[in-house]
Amino acid sequence: MIVVSWNGKFVEEKEIRISPYSRSFLYGENIFNTFLLRENQIVDLKAHVQRLNNNVKTLFGGKSIDQTKIMEDVKKLIVINKLSDAIIRISVFSNEEQRGLLHAKKYELNYLILIYPYPKKEKKVFSEGTSLGVVKSTRSGYSQLDESKVGAWYIPRIIYRNQAVQDGYDEMLLLSKEGFVAEATIANIFWIRKNVLYTPSKEVGLYPGITAREVMKIAKKLGLKVVSGKFKLAHLKKAEEIFLSASLLCVIPVTRLMQQQISGGKAGEITSLIAEKYWEKKKIKNPYL
Numbered sequence: 001m002i003v004v005s006w007n008g009k010f011v012e013e014k015e016i017r018i019s020p021y022s023r024s025f026l027y028g029e030n031i032f033n034t035f036l037l038r039e040n041q042i043v044d045l046k047a048h049v050q051r052l053n054n055n056v057k058t059l060f061g062g063k064s065i066d067q068t069k070i071m072e073d074v075k076k077l078i079v080i081n082k083l084s085d086a087i088i089r090i091s092v093f094s095n096e097e098q099r100g101l102l103h104a105k106k107y108e109l110n111y112l113i114l115i116y117p118y119p120k121k122e123k124k125v126f127s128e129g130t131s132l133g134v135v136k137s138t139r140s141g142y143s144q145l146d147e148s149k150v151g152a153w154y155i156p157r158i159i160y161r162n163q164a165v166q167d168g169y170d171e172m173l174l175l176s177k178e179g180f181v182a183e184a185t186i187a188n189i190f191w192i193r194k195n196v197l198y199t200p201s202k203e204v205g206l207y208p209g210i211t212a213r214e215v216m217k218i219a220k221k222l223g224l225k226v227v228s229g230k231f232k233l234a235h236l237k238k239a240e241e242i243f244l245s246a247s248l249l250c251v252i253p254v255t256r257l258m259q260q261q262i263s264g265g266k267a268g269e270i271t272s273l274i275a276e277k278y279w280e281k282k283k284i285k286n287p288y289l
């Protein structure tokens with residue numbers, strides 16, 4: 001049985017009870033962040049908790065979480081559950097049961113930390129790569145909520161991800177209303193053309209990932225020019241290499257964009273190098289090879 005942290009108390013997951021009148025349940029009003037434990041090392045714990053706190057301030061009118069306490073809880077959970085490779089998710093939501101859009105004048109925040117064993121992959125994700133379908137989403141440019149992982153904000157992504165599987169793809173690429181490349185449902189996107197690394201800018205409406213930030217730093221150290229901006233799908237289709245980045249995926253090559261094969265159906269040379277440098281920095285062996 002997995003043990004979780006509920007407001008700092010360590011209990012079995014089956015003991016958690018949330019009121020049906022919780023605003024998190026009624027409106028999807030919760031903030032969450034998900035990250036990896038690999039080879040007994042937590043990947044970017046401090047960065048994820050800092051971002052979580054910033055997101056909490058946005059949604060809950062300036063309220064904040066105890067970052068030190070939450071990081072301590074995460075480390076304790078790993079020991080209690082005796083896991084070396086896992087997915088960790090922290091969710092924050094209010095304890096109020098007030099209906100309607102306005103918050104109560106006084107309320108406290110709850111936090112729940114979940115941890116579960118990292119699932120074994122049936123295929124070699126890095127060597128085989130991933131496939132991308134394309135959908136024109138309802139994204140209409142940058143919003144402050146794009147900086148946050150809000151529960152209800154994920155509903156369109158759930159729909160598009162399921163559509164990807166139904167259409168025979170691993171992931172779905174989202175375009176803005178204007179047709180600009182934005183992001184995948186759970187990842188940022190990068191592509192390489194003539195030794196230039198391209199990625200969409202946040203103005204098109206995307207979630208600026210922690211891993212994406214690291215990817216750009218690595219690319220610059222490798223001598224690549226990094227360009228972020230507004231790009232149409234036609235620009236992406238001319239890419240020599242494409243890859244995705246996310247906290248759980250880290251760096252994963254795209255080997256098929258719709259029906260178009262990318263980089264010969266395998267990870268490109270520069271993508272492989274960026275991934276190698278990323279895992280080297282974390283001092284962890286690439287788990288997707």
